[in-house]
Amino acid sequence: MLVWSRPGRIVLWVMFALIFGVLFLAPLAVILLSSLADQWNGVLPNGLTTEHYADVIRGAAWNSVKASLITGFLASALALVSGAWAALSLRLQGPALKRLLGLLFFIPSAVPSVSVGLGLLVAFSHPPLLLNGTIAIVMIAHFVLISAFTFGNVSAGLARLSPDFDQVASSLGARPAYRLWHVTLPLLAPYLVAAFGLSFALSMGELGATVMVYPPGWVTLPVSIFSLTDRGDIFAGAALTMILVAATLVLLLGLERITKRATGA
Amino acid sequence: MSEAVALRAPAVRREPGKFWIVPPAALLALLFFYPLALIARQAFLDDSGVANAAEIFRVLHSRFFLNALINTVTISVAATAGCLIVGLVLALILAFVPFPGSGFIARLIDTFIALPTFLVTLAFTFLYGSAGMLNTGLMEAFSLPLPPVDFLYSTWGVVLAEVTVYTPFILRPLLAAFSLVDRGQIEAASVLGARPFRIVRQVILPAAIPALVAGGSLCLLLTVNEFGIVLFIGAKGVITLPLLIYGKAIQESAYQVACIIAVVNIALSLGLFGLYRFAAGRLGV
Numbered sequence: 127m128l129v130w131s132r133p134g135r136i137v138l139w140v141m142f143a144l145i146f147g148v149l150f151l152a153p154l155a156v157i158l159l160s161s162l163a164d165q166w167n168g169v170l171p172n173g174l175t176t177e178h179y180a181d182v183i184r185g186a187a188w189n190s191v192k193a194s195l196i197t198g199f200l201a202s203a204l205a206l207v208s209g210a211w212a213a214l215s216l217r218l219q220g221p222a223l224k225r226l227l228g229l230l231f232f233i234p235s236a237v238p239s240v241s242v243g244l245g246l247l248v249a250f251s252h253p254p255l256l257l258n259g260t261i262a263i264v265m266i267a268h269f270v271l272i273s274a275f276t277f278g279n280v281s282a283g284l285a286r287l288s289p290d291f292d293q294v295a296s297s298l299g300a301r302p303a304y305r306l307w308h309v310t311l312p313l314l315a316p317y318l319v320a321a322f323g324l325s326f327a328l329s330m331g332e333l334g335a336t337v338m339v340y341p342p343g344w345v346t347l348p349v350s351i352f353s354l355t356d357r358g359d360i361f362a363g364a365a366l367t368m369i370l371v372a373a374t375l376v377l378l379l380g381l382e383r384i385t386k387r388a389t390g391a
Numbered sequence: 392m393s394e395a396v397a398l399r400a401p402a403v404r405r406e407p408g409k410f411w412i413v414p415p416a417a418l419l420a421l422l423f424f425y426p427l428a429l430i431a432r433q434a435f436l437d438d439s440g441v442a443n444a445a446e447i448f449r450v451l452h453s454r455f456f457l458n459a460l461i462n463t464v465t466i467s468v469a470a471t472a473g474c475l476i477v478g479l480v481l482a483l484i485l486a487f488v489p490f491p492g493s494g495f496i497a498r499l500i501d502t503f504i505a506l507p508t509f510l511v512t513l514a515f516t517f518l519y520g521s522a523g524m525l526n527t528g529l530m531e532a533f534s535l536p537l538p539p540v541d542f543l544y545s546t547w548g549v550v551l552a553e554v555t556v557y558t559p560f561i562l563r564p565l566l567a568a569f570s571l572v573d574r575g576q577i578e579a580a581s582v583l584g585a586r587p588f589r590i591v592r593q594v595i596l597p598a599a600i601p602a603l604v605a606g607g608s609l610c611l612l613l614t615v616n617e618f619g620i621v622l623f624i625g626a627k628g629v630i631t632l633p634l635l636i637y638g639k640a641i642q643e644s645a646y647q648v649a650c651i652i653a654v655v656n657i658a659l660s661l662g663l664f665g666l667y668r669f670a671a672g673r674l675g676v
Contacts, residue, residue, distance in 0.1 A: 134587075135488055138484050138488050139484070139488070139490050141480070141484070142480075142481065142484045142485075142490075145477060145480065145481060146481070146496065146500075149477070149554065149555045149558070150499070150500055150503065150555065152514070152518060153510070153511050153514030153515065153518070153555065154514070156514045156517045156518055156524070157510060157513060157514045157517070159517075160517050166517075166522075167522075167527075169524050169527050169528045169531065170524075208414075208415045208418055208419075209415075211411070211414065211415045212412065212415035212416070212419075214411075215408065215411035215412040215415070216412060218408030218409060218411060218412070219409065219412060227412065227416065229668070230416075230419065230424075231415075231419060232668075233423075233661070233664070234419075234423050236612060236616075236660050236661060236663075236664035236667075237427070237616075237657055237660055237661070238615075238616035238618070238632075238633045238636075238653075238656050238657065238660055239616065239618060239633075240618050240633040240634075240636045240637050240653075240656075241427075241430065241633075241636060241653040241656055241657050242423070242426070244430060244636060244640050244646075244649055244650065244653050245423075245426025245427050245429060245430050245653075246422075246426050247640065247646075248426060248429045248430055248433055248646065248650065249425055249426035249429045250426075266422055269422065270422050270423050273419070302408075324505070327505040327506075328505075330507070331505075331506065331507025331508070331619075332507075333507065333508075333509060333618060333619040333622070334616075334618035334619065334633060334637075337622075337637065337641070338637065338640065338641060348507055348509065348619070351509070351513070352509070352622065352623065355513060355516075355623065356625070360513070360516065360517075363513060364513060364517075367507075367510055367513055370507065370510075371506060371510065374505055374506065375502070375505075378502075378505060
């Protein structure tokens, strides 16, 4: 306790409530409210309706929910395999190579996503690898952007694992593949689930690279929200944003429960 | 017997393992570094493979590029400063003047990291836009003919949105650093008559410096690369480097110009990434 006087504490709490309310609570509340607003001409909406949600689900927006979920799932799964693979095999390298490769695997997270999209357009717009205009290029863009985060999460998890288990298994005669499958990966499971959740959330909200490369039939949620609001249909945009937020949060909470059960916490 | 196994195990581990790194590294090289190299190639060479200094010079001296560069730097420096101040104030209260439910609030702010950045901009249009709640409220209350609040479609609208989105990136390491501060030291200083402000300055801040430096450089990196917020604000005057790359490549199909700007943007980002890694590594965050 830093401030002992009650009035002093109350002043600080009011200040906290103001900052928190204006910066964090008001935006979320207002998106929820606007997604339900019938008409909004005054300070508050004139009435509430679920029509924007119905419109959004009836219309092409449902396809964006599907596109986002499929892209997020596949890109995260691929990033999980490749990130875990990279983190595990990096342990077998010498210190200098380990440092260099560790840094290289992190770099995609530092490059602006628009530039990642531009690079994919420049590289894959002609044979032998003609991917421009396909769904695959969207998946690749998401994979590249989230791979650094899965790699980082899994490496951090690995660093926290005690090498004793592996060494004991090894001294008992377990072969490397057996040790990996029955010792290291189960111990790593909570970090793998967390990495997958973070990747999925990042992929659901990705806009910069997607807007550069998406083909007409594969419009993800953020791109769809942008085109709705750009056309002035901001209520439908708000409804779709709520769907995006809800899908992301449900997924993260679900994964958190799985992790808790897996670790027995 | 057990000795023999123990002796053999390291040898087995060292030899075939080296090449397992090849598949993920090759994937990264093909999907990330190869496209990156092609951006650089397209920026520096023309179609016949000759260096085209004239075009690079023209782009780097053009008004649209310089404006975007100035906007990008102004916005990211201002937003990072805002994040540092807001993050520090919130973290100090959460850690040292806790209230019922403060743990839950800290986690709630944390979940903002998982939400898409443009969400905040969309909300700000409803709050501070020309037909938003604040303007309508003020116009009704004071019977004003025109909306009085008009910062949203300017640089400051972008800065405020970025402060909201990126403050959690400062708050998280700060709270971790504050949890290590010895409470006894604070109480001792307090008993000896030090005012809260002095305790913050002399006891708490020194412990927070690593988290502030690492969080601040991460914020600089993320705000330099921010795209969604600027795109959603859609203000004509507020063009940053990522937005300019998008405009040149997709709307004007001027790929070479886009690549030249992308090289500058990537260089700026990698510089800040280096700063972040250096700070984080040096300070052990």
